[in-house]
Amino acid sequence: MMTAVQANGPQRIHRHKFTLWVAMGSMVMMFAGLTSAYIVKKNQSSWLEFNLPMVFWYSTAVILVSSFTIQTAFQAHKAGEMGKYRILITLTALLGIAFLVMQIMGFSDLEANDIALTGSRSNSAASFLLVITGLHMLHVLGGVVAILYIFFRAYNPASKAGNSLPVELAATYWHFVDVLWIYLFIFYNWIG
Amino acid sequence: MSNEAVLHAPAAAGSLDHGHGEHHEHHHHETFISKYVFSMDHKMIAKQFLITGMVWAVLGGLMSVLFRLQLGYPDSTFPWLEDLLGKWAAGGKISPEAYYALVTTHGTVLVFFVLTAGLSGTFSNFLIPLQIGARDMASPFMNMLSYWFFFAASIVMLSSMFVETGPFSGGWTAYPPLSALGDASPGSKTGMDLWIIAMALFVVSQLLAGLNYISTILNMRTKGMSMTRIPLTMWALFFTAVLGVLSFPVLLSGFILLIFDRNFGTSFYLSDIFINGVGALPNEGGSAILYQHLFWFLGHPEVYIILLPAMGIASEVMSVNARKPIFGYMAMVASMFSIAILAFLVWAHHMFVTGLNPFLGSVFVLLTLLIAVPSAIKVFNWLTTLWRGNIRFTPGMLFAIGFVSLFISGGLTGIWLGNSALDIHLHDTYFVIAHFHIVMGVASMFGMFAGIYHWFPKMYGRFMNNTLAYIHFWVTLAGAYMIFWPMHYQGLAGMPRRYYDYSVWESFKQFAELNQFISLVAMIVFAIQILFLFNFFYSIFKGRKVTTENPWGSNSLEWTTPINPGHGNWVGEIPEVHRWPYDYGKDGKDHIPQTTPIGADESHH
Numbered sequence: 001m002m003t004a005v006q007a008n009g010p011q012r013i014h015r016h017k018f019t020l021w022v023a024m025g026s027m028v029m030m031f032a033g034l035t036s037a038y039i040v041k042k043n044q045s046s047w048l049e050f051n052l053p054m055v056f057w058y059s060t061a062v063i064l065v066s067s068f069t070i071q072t073a074f075q076a077h078k079a080g081e082m083g084k085y086r087i088l089i090t091l092t093a094l095l096g097i098a099f100l101v102m103q104i105m106g107f108s109d110l111e112a113n114d115i116a117l118t119g120s121r122s123n124s125a126a127s128f129l130l131v132i133t134g135l136h137m138l139h140v141l142g143g144v145v146a147i148l149y150i151f152f153r154a155y156n157p158a159s160k161a162g163n164s165l166p167v168e169l170a171a172t173y174w175h176f177v178d179v180l181w182i183y184l185f186i187f188y189n190w191i192g
Numbered sequence: 193m194s195n196e197a198v199l200h201a202p203a204a205a206g207s208l209d210h211g212h213g214e215h216h217e218h219h220h221h222e223t224f225i226s227k228y229v230f231s232m233d234h235k236m237i238a239k240q241f242l243i244t245g246m247v248w249a250v251l252g253g254l255m256s257v258l259f260r261l262q263l264g265y266p267d268s269t270f271p272w273l274e275d276l277l278g279k280w281a282a283g284g285k286i287s288p289e290a291y292y293a294l295v296t297t298h299g300t301v302l303v304f305f306v307l308t309a310g311l312s313g314t315f316s317n318f319l320i321p322l323q324i325g326a327r328d329m330a331s332p333f334m335n336m337l338s339y340w341f342f343f344a345a346s347i348v349m350l351s352s353m354f355v356e357t358g359p360f361s362g363g364w365t366a367y368p369p370l371s372a373l374g375d376a377s378p379g380s381k382t383g384m385d386l387w388i389i390a391m392a393l394f395v396v397s398q399l400l401a402g403l404n405y406i407s408t409i410l411n412m413r414t415k416g417m418s419m420t421r422i423p424l425t426m427w428a429l430f431f432t433a434v435l436g437v438l439s440f441p442v443l444l445s446g447f448i449l450l451i452f453d454r455n456f457g458t459s460f461y462l463s464d465i466f467i468n469g470v471g472a473l474p475n476e477g478g479s480a481i482l483y484q485h486l487f488w489f490l491g492h493p494e495v496y497i498i499l500l501p502a503m504g505i506a507s508e509v510m511s512v513n514a515r516k517p518i519f520g521y522m523a524m525v526a527s528m529f530s531i532a533i534l535a536f537l538v539w540a541h542h543m544f545v546t547g548l549n550p551f552l553g554s555v556f557v558l559l560t561l562l563i564a565v566p567s568a569i570k571v572f573n574w575l576t577t578l579w580r581g582n583i584r585f586t587p588g589m590l591f592a593i594g595f596v597s598l599f600i601s602g603g604l605t606g607i608w609l610g611n612s613a614l615d616i617h618l619h620d621t622y623f624v625i626a627h628f629h630i631v632m633g634v635a636s637m638f639g640m641f642a643g644i645y646h647w648f649p650k651m652y653g654r655f656m657n658n659t660l661a662y663i664h665f666w667v668t669l670a671g672a673y674m675i676f677w678p679m680h681y682q683g684l685a686g687m688p689r690r691y692y693d694y695s696v697w698e699s700f701k702q703f704a705e706l707n708q709f710i711s712l713v714a715m716i717v718f719a720i721q722i723l724f725l726f727n728f729f730y731s732i733f734k735g736r737k738v739t740t741e742n743p744w745g746s747n748s749l750e751w752t753t754p755i756n757p758g759h760g761n762w763v764g765e766i767p768e769v770h771r772w773p774y775d776y777g778k779d780g781k782d783h784i785p786q787t788t789p790i791g792a793d794e795s796h797h
Contacts, residue, residue, distance in 0.1 A: 015330040019407040022437060026399060030441035033489065037449070037482055041460070046477035118456040120474035127458040131448060 020169055024176050027139065031132065031180060038128050038192050048123035052188055053109035059102035060185050063140075066095035067178040070147075074171040077164045089151050089167075092174065096144040103137050129188065136184060139177050146170045222759075230340075232332035233759040237339050238318035239651060242644070244339075244346060245310020246725060251350075252301035255294045257718050262286045264711025266693045280358065288692045292361035293379050295690060297353065299364030300387070302633065304394055305349070307498040309342050311640045312436075315501055316405045316429045318647065322750035323423050325414025325767060327760045330407040334400050341397035345390045352386035360387040363690065365487055368461035368480050372453040375470045384454070388447055395440045395447075402440075405433035414749070416769035420525075421786065423748045423773045424518060427525050428504020431532040432497050439493040439536070446486030453478070481546050488539035495632050496535045500528060502639020503570060503599075506592040509646045510574060512746045513589035514581030515782065517774035520573040527566030534563050544612040545619045553612040560610035567603050571596060582777070586744075587661035588646030594669045595638040601673075602631025605680065620690075623683025626676045634672040641665075644728070649743050653756045654735030660727040664720055671717035678706050747785045748773040 041047065073088035107117060107130060116122040117130040150166045231237060258277075261270065262285075269284035280290035317335065321328055329335045352359040361379030362370030366387065374381045409430045413422070449460040453475075461483045462475035511518040518524065540548055540556040548556075574596045583589065605627040608614050618624060641664075648656050687700050694700040694707065742751040749769070753761050767787040775784040779795055 013411075015407050015411040018411055019330060019334075019403050022403050022406050023399075026403070026437045026441050029438050030445050033442035033445040033486060034449075037445070037460075037486060040482055040485065041479065044477070044479055118452065118458055120457050122458050124458060124460050124477060127452060127460065131452055131458075135445075135448065 014165060016165065016169060017172070020172060024173070027176075027180070030135070031184070034128075034132050034135070035184075035187055035192060038132070038187075041124055041128065042192060046123065048115070048125040050110070050113075050115050050125065052129075052185075053106040055102050055106045055109060056185065056188075059099050059106070060181065062095050062102065063099045063178050063181050066092050066099065067175050069095060070171045070174045074164065074167050077167045085167075086151070089147060093144055093147045093151065096140055096147065096174075100137055100140060100144075103133060106133075132184060136177065136181055139180070143170070143174050143177050146173065230336060232328070232336050234317045234321050234328050234332065234335060235651070235757070235759075235761075237335055238314050238316075240339050241309055241313035241317060241342070244343065245306050245314065246728075248301050248305040248346065249310065249721070250725070252298050252306060253718050253721060255298040255301075257715055258286060259291055259294045259298070260711040260714045262291055262692070263694070264708040266695045289358055289361060289378050291692050292363075292377075292690070293353075293359045293383070296361050296363055296379070297349075297359050300360075300391075301349070303364060303494065303498070304391070305342075305346060307633070307636050307640075308398065308436075308494070309394070311636060311643075312429060312432050312497060312501045313339075313342065313401060314640075315425070315505060315643050315647075316401065316433065318651065319425055319750065320405055320408050320429060321412070322650070322753065322757075322761060323426055323748050323773075324409060324412060325417055325749050325762075325769065326408060326412040327762075327766070329404045330412055331404055334404050338397045338400035338404065341393050341400065345393035345397060348386050348393065349390035352383050352390065355382045355386065357381040357383055359383040365484075365491065366450070367487075368450060368453065368483050369465055372450055372461055373465070373467065373473070374454070375467050388451060388454075392444065392447060395444045398436050398440050402433040402437040405429060406437065409433075414766045414769060417749075417786075420522075421769055421772045423504075424507040424521065424524050425501075425504035427528055428500045428507070431528050432500045435493040435497050435500070435532055435535055439490040439497075442486055443490035446483055446490075449486070450483065481543070484543050484546060485539070488542045489536070491542065492539040493535040495628075496531055498632055498636045499599075499639075500531070502595055502636040502642075503528065505639045505643040505646070506574065506595045507577075508748070509588045509592040509642045510577050510596075511774050511776065512646075512744050513584045513586055513592070514578055515584070515745075515776045516577055516581045517776055517778075518573065519576040519579075520569070521772065521774065523569055524573055527569040530566045531563060534559060534566075538563065541610055541612075541615070544615045550612070557610060557612050561607060563610075564603070564607055567599075571600055571603075586645065587656070587658060587665060588642045590662070590665045591638045591642035591645060594665065595635050595642060597669070598630050598635040598638060598672065602627060602629075602635055606631060617686070618683060620688055621683035622679040622687045622689055625689050626679035626683060629679075630672070630676050634668075634676070638668075641668075641724070646744070647750075648728075648731065648735075649738045650750055650753075652732050652735070653738050654731050655738065655743075656731040656735055657727050660723060664724045664727070667720040668717055671713050671720070674713045675710050675717065678710060682706065742785075745783050747775060747783050749786055752785065752787055 069088050070092040073085050073092060076082075076085040076088060110117060110126060110129075115126050117126045147170055150170050153166065227233075228236065231240070258273070261273070270281075271284040273281035273284050273286060277286070277290060280287055280293075286294070317329075320326070357378040359379060360366065360371070360383040361377060362384070366384075370376045370380055371384055371388075372380075374384070409422070409426055413419075449458075452458040453461050457475075459475040459478035461480050462473065462478040463480075465473045465475060467473065507518055507524060538556060538560045540552065541560045544553050544556075578593070605623070609618055609624060609627055645656055645661060648654070682700075682703055685699070685703075687694065687703065691697075695704055738755050741753070741755060744751070749767065752767050754763060769786045770789045771784065771786055773786050776782070778784060779793075
C-alpha cells in the first residue's frame with residue numbers, strides 16, 4: 001500500500017472529490033444551456049412577465065440554512081462527535097425535503113394565479129420556470145438520497161468511523177445545489 | 193488513494209495495513225458473471241463497448257445498404273425486401289416512411305452508438321489505464337455503469353425498430369416539429385418516444401464515462417508519467433472526454449424541453465402549426481431554432497468527440513510503425529487543445545440558413561475557418577512523422593495513413609462549407625453528406641480500424657490475419673472514395689439530401705447511373721466489413737498467438753504488461769516512467785521503452 005502511494009506522488013485531491021468537481025462542471029453546463037435558452041426565448045415574441053411566488057424567497061432561506069447545517073455536520077463528523085453529526089445531518093435532510101415541498105407550493109401558487117406551467121394555455125416563461133426549477137429539484141433530491149445513504153452508513157458498524165470522505169463529498173455537492181439555486185433565483189429575479 | 197485501493201476497494205474495506213506490495217494476482221474468485229458480464233475490469237468493459245459497437249455498425253451499415261438500394265434502383269422491386277421488412281417494403285419496394293426511418297436510424301446509430309460509444313468507449317477504456325500506468329479506472333463501478341447505460345440505450349433503440357408505427361424518421365438531428373408532435377408523422381409517435389429515451393440513457397452513459405476518463409488521466413498516472421510524457425492517444429481521449437462532459441448536458445437540456453413539448457403541451461419549440469387532419473395547434477410563441485442552438489452546441493463538439501480519438505490513435509500507430517518520434521508532440525497537443533476550444537464556438541455554422549443574423553454568421557465563419565489552422569498543423573505533423581521513416585506497413589499503419597488521407601480530403605471541403613455564402617447553395621445537399629462522411633464518418637472508422645488492428649494483440653493475445661486485413665483496407669479505402677467523391681458533384685449540382693426518389697426530378701435524372709454506381713460500391717464495401725468481422729472473431733479464437741510482450745517494438749506502457757494481463761494489469765509493481773513514449777531511432781537504438789531510465793551518454797531528452 002505504502003509503496004503504491006509513493007508511486008503516485010503527492011496527492012493534492014482525492015480522485016472521487018475530483019470526479020465530483022468535474023461532474024459539477026458538467027451540471028453547470030446543463031443549467032447554463034437552459035438559462036441561455038431562457039434569455040434567447042425571452043427576447044422573442046409573446047413572453048409572459050410575472051413575479052416569482054413569495055414562497056421561493058422562503059425556500060431560498062431554507063436551502064441557505066441547510067448549507068450551514070451540513071457544513072457543521074461535516075465538521076462534527078471529522079471531530080468524531082457522532083451524536084451531533086447525526087442530529088445535524090438529519091436536520092439537513094429535513095431542510096432539503098422542506099425546500100422541495102416549498103418549491104412545489106410555489107408551482108401551485110402560480111397555477112392558482114392562472115399562470116399555467118404546462119398545457120395548451122401555458123407560456124414558455126412559466127414552462128421554463130417549471131423545467132429549470134424542476135431539474136434543480138431533482139438535483140436536490142439526489143443530494144437528499146446521498147445524505148440518507150451516508151446517514152444509514154453512520155449506523156452500520158462495518159463502515160469505518162474515521163472516514164469522513166463520503167460526508168465531505170455530500171457536503172460539497174449540497175453546497176453546489178445551494179449555490180445553483182441562488183444563481184437561478186438571482187437569474188429569475190434580476191437577470192433573465 | 194492509490195491504484196491498489198481502487199482495485200480492491202469493494203472487497204477490502206479496512207485492509208489498509210495489509211502489505212499489498214508483491215502480488216496482485218487475484219485473491220478473489222471470478223465467476224462468469226463478474227468476469228464477462230458485470231465486469232469492472234476496464235479491459236473487459238472496453239471489449240463490451242467494442243463488440244456492442246460492432247453489432248450497431250452492422251445494423252447501421254445494413255440500413256445504409258437498404259436505403260442505397262432505393263436510391264440506386266428507384267424503379268426496381270426486390271421481393272426479398274418484403275420478407276425482411278414486411279409492410280415497410282410492401283411489394284419489394286421500401287416505403288417512404290421506411291426510407292426516412294432507415295436514414296434517421298442509420299445516422300443516430302453511427303454517430304452515437306458506433307463512433308462515440310464504439311470508438312472512444314472502446315479505446316478510452318482499454319488504453320487509459322494501460323498507457324498511463326494505472327491498475328484500473330478511478331471508479332471501476334461507474335465505468336461498469338456507463339457500459340450498462342449504453343447497453344440499455346441500445347436495447348431501447350433496437351426495440352424502436354419493432355413498434356407498429358416504426359422508428360423515429362425525422363432525421364438524426366431530431367428537429368422539432370417532426371420530433372415534437374406525434375401527429376406529424378408515423379415515426380414521430382412511439383418511435384420518437386423510444387428514440388429520446390435511448391438518447392437520454394446514452395447521454396448518462398457518456399457522462400459517467402467521461403467523468404471517469406478525465407479523473408483517471410489527471411489523478412492516476414504512475415510515477416514519472418507527467419502530462420507531457422503521456423502518449424498522444426491519452427491527450428486525444430482526454431480532450432474527447434472534456435468535450436463530452438461539457439456538451440452532452442446541453443443536449444440533454446434540449447431533449448428535456450423537447451420532452452415537455454411532446455408530452456406536456458408546452459411551447460418551447462412550437463408555434464403556429466397546422467397539421468393536416470388535426471387542425472391548428474394551440475402552441476404559440478415557441479422557436480424551433482432554439483432547439484437547433486441547443487442541439488448543435490452538442491452537435492458540433494460531437495464531431496470532435498468522434499474525430500479526436502481517431503487522431504490520437506493515428507498519431508500513436510503512425511509513430512510506432514514509422515519507427516520515428518512523432519513530429520511536434522507539443523504542437524499536436526496544442527492543436528488538439530485549440531480544436532477542443534473552437535469546437536464550442538462554431539455551432540451556428542450548421543444554422544447559416546436559419547435566418548441567422550449575417551453579421552453573426554460572419555463571426556462563425558471566421559471561427560470555423562480558424563479550425564483549419566490546428567487541423568493543418570496536425571496533418572503536417574503526420575506527414576513529417578512519415579517522412580524518411582522506416583515504415584512498416586502493418587494493417588494498423590495502413591489504416592492510420594488512410595485516416596490522414598481521408599482527413600485531408602474531407603477537411604478541405606469543410607473550408608468550402610464553412611463559408612456562409614457558399615453554404616447557401618450547398619446547405620442540405622449531397623456535398624454536405626460527402627464532406628462529413630469522409631472527414632468524420634469514414635476517417636474515424638479508419639482510426640478505429642487502425643486501433644483495433646494495432647491493439648488486437650494486447651486485447652486478445654493473438655494477431656489478426658494480415659491478408660484479410662490488407663483486402664479490407666484497400667477495398668474500404670477505394671470504396672469510401674468511390675462512394676463519397678461523386679457525391680460532391682451531385683451536391684454542387686444542387687441535389688438535396690434526404691429525398692426518397694431523385695428520378696422524378698428533371699434536374700437530377702442525369703445522376704441515375706451515378707447513384708447506381710454509388711449503391712453498388714456501398715454494397716461491396718459493406719460486404720468487406722463482414723470480412724473484417726470474420727477476421728476479428730476468428731482471430732480471437734484461432735489467430736496466430738502473440739509470443740512476446742511487445743510485438744510492435746513499442747515504447748508505451750501497455751506493452752510492458754503480460755501478454756494476457758489480468759485485472760490489475762501488471763504483476764507486481766506498476767513500472768516507473770523515465771521518458772516520453774516516442775524515443776524511436778534515438779542514439780542508434782531502435783526504440784527505448786518509457787520504463788528505461790535516462791542513460792548517462794544519451795543525447796538531449
